[in-house]
Structure formats: structure tokens, C-alpha cells
Amino acid sequence: xxxxxxxxxxxxxxxxxxxxxxxxxxxxxxxxxxxxxxxxxxxxxxxxxxxxxxxxxxxxxxxxxxxxxxxxxxxxxxxxxxxxxxxxxxxxxxxxxxxxxxxxxxxxxxxxxxxxxxxxxxxxxxxxxxxxxxxxxxxxxxxxxxxxxxxxxxxxxxxxxxxxxxxxxxxxxxxxxxxxxxxxxxxxxxxxxxxxxxxxxxxxxxxxxxxxxxxxxxxxxxxxxxxxxxxxxxxxxxxxxxxxxxxxxxxxxxxxxxxxxxxxxxxxxxxxxxxxxxxxxxxxxxxxxxxxxxxxxxxxxxxxxxxxxxxxxxxxxxxxxxxxxxxxxxxxxxxxxxxxxxxxxxxxxxxxxxxxxxxxxxx
Amino acid sequence: xxxxxxxxxxxxxxxxxxxxxxxxxxxxxxxxxxxxxxxxxxxxxxxxxxxxxxxxxxxxxxxxxxxxxxxxxxxxxxxxxxxxxxxxxxxxxxxxxxxxxxxxxxxxxxxxxxxxxxxxxxxxxxxxxxxxxxxxxxxxxxxxxxxxxxxxxxxxxxxxxxxxxxxxxxxxxxxxxxxxxxxxxxxxxxxxxxxxxxxxxxxxxxxxxxxxxxxxxxxxxxxxxxxxxxxxxxxxxxxxxxxxxxxxxxxxxxxxxxxxxxxxxxxxxxxxxxxxxxxxxxxxxxxxxxxxxxxxxxxxxxxx
Amino acid sequence: xxxxxxxxxxxxxxxxxxxxxxxxxxxxxxxxxxxxxxxxxxxxxxxxxxxxxxxxxxxxxxxxxxxxxxxxxxxxxxxxxxxxxxxxxxxxxxxxxxxxxxxxxxxxxxxxxxxxxxxxxxxxxxxxxxxxxxxxxxxxxxxxxxxxxxxxxxxxxxxxxxxxxxxxxxxxxxxxxxxxxxxxxxxxxxxxxxxxxxxxxxxxxxxxxxxxxxxxxxxxxxxxxxxxxxxxxxxxxxxxxxxxxxxxxxxxxxxxxxxxxxxxxx
Numbered sequence: 001x002x003x004x005x006x007x008x009x010x011x012x013x014x015x016x017x018x019x020x021x022x023x024x025x026x027x028x029x030x031x032x033x034x035x036x037x038x039x040x041x042x043x044x045x046x047x048x049x050x051x052x053x054x055x056x057x058x059x060x061x062x063x064x065x066x067x068x069x070x071x072x073x074x075x076x077x078x079x080x081x082x083x084x085x086x087x088x089x090x091x092x093x094x095x096x097x098x099x100x101x102x103x104x105x106x107x108x109x110x111x112x113x114x115x116x117x118x119x120x121x122x123x124x125x126x127x128x129x130x131x132x133x134x135x136x137x138x139x140x141x142x143x144x145x146x147x148x149x150x151x152x153x154x155x156x157x158x159x160x161x162x163x164x165x166x167x168x169x170x171x172x173x174x175x176x177x178x179x180x181x182x183x184x185x186x187x188x189x190x191x192x193x194x195x196x197x198x199x200x201x202x203x204x205x206x207x208x209x210x211x212x213x214x215x216x217x218x219x220x221x222x223x224x225x226x227x228x229x230x231x232x233x234x235x236x237x238x239x240x241x242x243x244x245x246x247x248x249x250x251x252x253x254x255x256x257x258x259x260x261x262x263x264x265x266x267x268x269x270x271x272x273x274x275x276x277x278x279x280x281x282x283x284x285x286x287x288x289x290x291x292x293x294x295x296x297x298x299x300x301x302x303x304x305x306x307x308x309x310x311x312x313x314x315x316x317x318x319x320x321x322x323x324x325x326x327x328x329x330x331x332x333x334x335x336x337x338x339x340x341x342x343x344x345x346x347x348x349x350x351x352x353x354x355x356x357x358x359x360x361x362x363x
Numbered sequence: 364x365x366x367x368x369x370x371x372x373x374x375x376x377x378x379x380x381x382x383x384x385x386x387x388x389x390x391x392x393x394x395x396x397x398x399x400x401x402x403x404x405x406x407x408x409x410x411x412x413x414x415x416x417x418x419x420x421x422x423x424x425x426x427x428x429x430x431x432x433x434x435x436x437x438x439x440x441x442x443x444x445x446x447x448x449x450x451x452x453x454x455x456x457x458x459x460x461x462x463x464x465x466x467x468x469x470x471x472x473x474x475x476x477x478x479x480x481x482x483x484x485x486x487x488x489x490x491x492x493x494x495x496x497x498x499x500x501x502x503x504x505x506x507x508x509x510x511x512x513x514x515x516x517x518x519x520x521x522x523x524x525x526x527x528x529x530x531x532x533x534x535x536x537x538x539x540x541x542x543x544x545x546x547x548x549x550x551x552x553x554x555x556x557x558x559x560x561x562x563x564x565x566x567x568x569x570x571x572x573x574x575x576x577x578x579x580x581x582x583x584x585x586x587x588x589x590x591x592x593x594x595x596x597x598x599x600x601x602x603x604x605x606x607x608x609x610x611x612x613x614x615x616x617x618x619x620x621x622x623x624x625x626x627x628x629x630x631x632x633x634x635x636x637x638x639x640x641x642x643x644x645x646x647x648x649x650x651x652x653x654x655x656x657x658x659x660x661x662x663x664x665x666x667x
Numbered sequence: 668x669x670x671x672x673x674x675x676x677x678x679x680x681x682x683x684x685x686x687x688x689x690x691x692x693x694x695x696x697x698x699x700x701x702x703x704x705x706x707x708x709x710x711x712x713x714x715x716x717x718x719x720x721x722x723x724x725x726x727x728x729x730x731x732x733x734x735x736x737x738x739x740x741x742x743x744x745x746x747x748x749x750x751x752x753x754x755x756x757x758x759x760x761x762x763x764x765x766x767x768x769x770x771x772x773x774x775x776x777x778x779x780x781x782x783x784x785x786x787x788x789x790x791x792x793x794x795x796x797x798x799x800x801x802x803x804x805x806x807x808x809x810x811x812x813x814x815x816x817x818x819x820x821x822x823x824x825x826x827x828x829x830x831x832x833x834x835x836x837x838x839x840x841x842x843x844x845x846x847x848x849x850x851x852x853x854x855x856x857x858x859x860x861x862x863x864x865x866x867x868x869x870x871x872x873x874x875x876x877x878x879x880x881x882x883x884x885x886x887x888x889x890x891x892x893x894x895x896x897x898x899x900x901x902x903x904x905x906x907x908x909x910x911x912x913x914x915x916x917x918x919x920x921x922x923x924x925x926x927x928x929x930x931x932x933x
Contacts, residue, residue, distance in 0.1 A: 051830075052826060071829070073829050073837075074829075079827070079830045081823040085827035086827075087828070087842060089846055098828070099832050102832030103832055148833070212827055376756050377750055378750045379748050380748070380752035380758060382748060383745040383752070383761065383806060384764065386745055387806070390765070390780065390783070390799055390800075391767075391779075391803055393787070394780050394783035397779065398775075398782055399789055400749065401782055437902060463682050464895050470676065470679045472676075482679075483909075486686070489686045492690055492903065492904040493864045493866075493900060495866055495875070495885055496903065497690070499884075499896060499900065500693045501889050503689075504692065529684060542685075542686075542689065544686075545686065553857050600773075602772060603771075603773065603775060606867065606885075623778060628871070633782065634897045636778065640778050643772065643774075647772065651770065
């Protein structure tokens, strides 16, 4: 039995459906992420798990018991809020002690646990400080400590890293992973940042407009997106219209308009004549001088339209003969040479026969 | 917010909003309704109200409901004149307050934080003194034995003009009204001006606007919501004020407020007093409505 | 910009002078050894002594104090509830009822309460009617202050308390109340000041019984002006000055506890 079972939960606001018949199982000890753009329903779902909102239909079962109707203070579920929500009139220690006081724990126990958690989040002497004296990252850690100190069955995190700058964010991401591993509490993390989701999670549920598009491990979400939305939302991707010419158990043969024949990895449920797109990640696309003979199965001529240099890699946007644009990633490993190609250069674009993925139109 | 619908939530809502609601219904709504009702009654023989039903079949006099009080208002132009005078005084006061308050508000808004708080406090402090004291102070200053009067009359005398009395005149009333209400204009103005993005002025200057143009085309339009708020906060109280004309004004300077006061504590003609109050209320509501409408259309956004 | 500043500063100084000179004159002449407020004769505390021997005045002061204490207590209680309710729930009627007495000319409230007491309740006007009238218009001020305080706070704090195990009552007692306390106290002080100073509403609702301070002052001004009026004015100014400074201190202390809304990522 999964720790948390969300069964056919729907929530509407007037004529707008925020969560549409969603079912998700979260296993104990998981770092589970709800990922999606603004308005996809992930925060609404989180609030229903916490108890701040009630589903219009469906059940939310924790350890097999339906939580719907139980007020937030009686649920063994705690939340880390986006704005941290630390009590400004209480010290850091009192903030962390709060859930223990509410649970009626003895003062010695409270003191012990508060100090334990302060150590764990690397803020050992901060007990007597007030929230307004802390930096963003420190407030963050106090919020984590407060949510974990009472050992809830579930910790919900609502975009907690959103207000941090890039470097601090990365540091906190690593801390978060370690924290979760050490303590072993199940996390449900909400974010719209797909790189964050891929880095932190055991499993991700990609949501869009109230629906769950795909639930999978990060690597599968990235390499085998189930449909257009997931493919487009996660990472960068190039798409080209294609029709299926041949569908064998080991490979697919696609006809790309104006370009020619392309070999792609096999996919279940695909039939000859199906129309859709070939989706391929920039790192799977090689870019080279036209003079070099390409070893790869799929290769075509093109012209550099633009490029984006970001220090470690350069992404080239290449226009193919059929007018479609494809992105190719090239590491800038050679020292002293900032770029290899210029705009309007003629180049050869190629990729492996098992690279990319075919997505049917009706997915 | 926790979703409505749980019994607990509804109970909390009732407990928190109930008592004030009850109190205000009894001591604000009910009295207002009574006042409306009273304006449609007949005045009693010895003041107060005549009963609705006659005490006996043979009783003489008028009973029941009537619109007499309102008709009485229109029967003599002097009442309308007083109303118009009150509007004029309110308008004049508002204008003068605006002119005096604006530069001060600009200065406060542009000052550094600590200086700003001090300046605001200094504006509020006179407001802390008793309302009557502020009026009384002008009795001293404008009185016939005061230094100001002596000085003024000496100067006028030098030009061969007869001495004037500053006190107990429309001038004194106006000064009193401005003095009492000035802080109410400063605060909303400053609150608005503080939020202005100063880089807009730099941009205007960069594009060739001189000081006056910068003010007229950038600062003034952006300050309109504050101007309207402040104006409403001055205009409305002035309309109903009676203490200033009562203390600083002469017998011919009475305004609506004085008229209403006389009906209740002087002649005891309650229906007429109530009718006047209702008319004042209508005037106030119209002004408030107009102000909100003007503010919205002038700035294309909610003013308050 | 510098030239413009000179104009602004001159205008500002003039306005401040306009605001303060009359009050300074009142205070000054309270120490003047002369019946007339015309020219300075000499320093004396005679008028203050006369004040303290004026039993009517002392009684009026006592009454005003009692009224102010009662009215500010009731207004603070009801006003805080109103501020909380208006902020938290989407109410339509209460905001109108709470804020209208603040916006309307005081004379309307005074007159309508007079009618209500005499006509409907058949209740003699006196201390009780004054207290009720003062409470009615002070509720709005307290509500405004409390609500402004709540609006400046991060809403998630209250949800966090519930989330971490606090019942609604515990949330109010341990989180909400401490955080709005500065505003509640500021509201109480404001109500006290407004009540002590109120003239118009008191004028209509006092009836013919007890003397009340502002009315005493009014009578003195209209009937027999002596510098005793200056003396009582000076004392009152001192009192309200102290109240306002305390209230201002409390407001700024409360907001330094980092209550400003934190910025969110989106």
C-alpha cells in the first residue's frame, strides 16, 4: 500500500477546473515532485493534501485512511511554504519548537529535538535569533527544520527555493537531497522549474491544466516523454513533422517533409501511416563541417541561423533544407576557441539511428 | 484561505463579525432610519414630535406623516442660500488647503525616511490638540485687540480706509476651516506623492521638459488620486461643520451645520432638523460618489 | 532642482508656521498675567491655579476621562473584531457600517443618536449616550488601523500555524493576537484621544446633566473668555501629544519586526 493515495480527485472553481480527476500514488521514503507550469493545478493539489482545501470529488488516503474532512492541524502532514512563513515574533528556536508544543511534547524532549534539528540544518547557534535577522537561505533552513522536527508522515514543499539566487539555489538543492536521505521522510515537492525536478526527485508527476501527463523517474521523463507537452516542457527539444513509413520491433522509418528518410527508435502502438513529430534533444544532434563524412545514419545539410554561447556549451540553431530549424549542442572544450561556426556557415547535421523519439499527433 | 463550508469556519465568522455588526445596526443604522422617519413627521407643540396617531378623536392639531418639513425648506430662499454658502465655503476651503498642502506634501515625499517621518509627525501634532483650541487660537489672533488687527488697521488707516474687524466675519470662518482641516489634505497627498517614480521626471527632463512642464504633465496627473482623496476628506467635514462659524463667524455667517444645530437644541423643530440632515447626507453621498467617479475616470484606476 | 527646492522649503516653512504659531500663542498666553489675550504683561501660573480650583472644570475632566476610557475600551474591542473580520472574510455589510461614521460629518451621527435615544429608547441623554456615540465613530478608526496591519502581513503565517498543529483558537492566541497587538494598542490610544477631544457628537448627545470637558471649554469661549481656557488647552495638548507619540512609537516598533511581505518567486 502506498503511503499517500490520491484517487480521482477533482477540484473546480466555478467553471474552471483546477484539478481534473487526478490519481497519484506516493511511496514511503520517496522524493516525489509535482512539476508543471503556472496554473496546472499542482499547488491546488498540494493544498488539498495539507487540508487547506477540499476536493469536490475523490479521496486522499494517508496510510489507507481518507483525510478529507480532517482539518489541517490534525493531519500528520506539514508544509514548507513558498514565503517560509516563519513567525516573526518568535525566535528561531520557538519557531522550530512550535509543532512540538502543539503536539504536547515535554519541554526536555522539545529542547532536545530543536537542537538536533538546528544541527542538522547547519544552524547550531541560531536558536535565539529572530527571523528578520536571518538571510534568505537561513530562513529557508529554519522552515525545513520546523516542518521536519515533529517527524510528519509527509512533508509538503511549495516551491521553497523560488526566492533564492542561482548559486544559493543549487547549494540548497544538494542540502535538500541529503536531508531527505538522512531523515527518510517522504517529500512532496512542487515546482515549475524542470531542471530542479530532474535533479531532486525519485519520481516526477508532470501536470498540465489539471491533468497528470506522465509519472516516471527523471531519466524516463527526459528520454521518453509520453507526449508533446512533456517533451516540450522538459529540457530543450527540436520537433519536425514526420510520417511513419515502416514500423518494425527494432526501429521506425519516418519520412520527414522536404528532408527525406530518417531512422528512429522503435515505439509501441505506432503504425504505418501515423502522422506526428520527431522530437530530438540538442545534445543528441551533432554539428560538423560539410567536408567531414558523417558516420551516423541520419545526416542532412543545413545552414547556421543563430547560436547561443553560454560558457561551457554553444547551442546552434540550424536551418535545414526543408525550412525546419533544429538545435545542436556543441561543447566548447577546445581552449582559446570561442566558437566553431558562424552564422550562414554551411554545416552537416547528424544523429544516431536510435536517437530522438516519435510522438504521435493524437498524444 | 481555508475553504468555507465547514461549520467551524462559519461559527468563527459569526463570532468575530457578529458583535460589531449588532452594535452598529442598533446604534448607527437604526438612528439613521429614525432620522429619515422623523423628517416626515409633524413637530410637537412644545418641541420634539407630534404623535403619529391623534390621542383622541377630538384632538386638534396635525398628526401623522407629511412632507411639510421639506416643503418648508423650499418655502424661503434663505435656506437654500445657506446650503449654497456652505458649498461655497467647503469649496474655498478645499482649494486653499490644496494650494497650501501641495508644496509641503511634495517636500515630505522627497525627503529621506527619518526626516520624512518627523515632518509627518509635525503635521499631525496640531491635529492632536483639541479641536476647539485650534478655533480659539484664531479668536485670539483675529481679535480686535490683537497685534495683527492693530497692525492691519494702522496700515489701512495710513491709506485712509476705515478699520476692519477680522473676527466674526466670513474671512475668519474661512481661515478657521482651513486651519482645522489642513492636515487632512497633507496626508493623502503625501502618501500618493511618496509612491511616484522619480525617474519619470528625469525622463521628462531628458526629453526637454522644463520644471513647470514636468510638474503639470507628470507630477500633477499622477497625484490626482491623492488630490481627490484629500479633497473629499476636507470638503465633506467642512460641509457639516458648525463650530467654526459659531465661534469665529458673525450672525450672518451661519452654515448648514448651525441651522441643524438650532433645530435640535434651539427651536426644537425636529422634523425640519431631520429633513436638513437628510439633505446634508444626500449632498455628502453625492460628493463622495462624484469624487470616486472623477478619480477613476481621471486616472483610469481605483483611487482609494 | 536646487532652485526648486528653495521654493519648496520656503513654502513648507510658511505652512508649518501657519500651523504652529496659533498654538504657540495659546500656550504662551496661558502664562500671561492679564485677563485679555492682547499683550504680554508678565509670567504667572495664576490661571492654572484657577483651573484647579474650578470644581466644575475638574468634574468635567473626570467625566471626560471616564467616557474616554469606556469608549476606547468598547471601540477597541469591537474595532479589532471588525478589522479582523473585514480582512479575513469577504463581507459586504460590515465594512460599510464600520467606515461610514468615519467619513460622514460628525453632526449627522450626533443628531441621529440624539433622536434615537429620546424618541425610541426614551432614555435620558447623559454619560451612557455619550459613551455609545463615541464608541460608534471610534470603531472605524480602530478597524482601519488593525486591518492595515493585517494587510501588511504574510498570510501564510496563519496557515503555517494551522499546518503545524494549532487549532483556530490557538492560532489566534499564539500568532494573530501578538502580531496585531501594536495596532490594537495604537487604535486604543487613538480612540482615547478622539473621545477626550470630541466636541460635536458630545454636544448633541450629552443632554443637560453632567459637565464634559470640551463642552466646558466651548461655554467658556462663548460666554466668558479668560486665559483659563488657554491653561486647559495647554494641558490637553500635552496629554494628546504624549498619547500620539506613544502610538507612533508602537506602530514603528511593530513594523521593524520584519513584517513586510516577503517577495515571492512568481
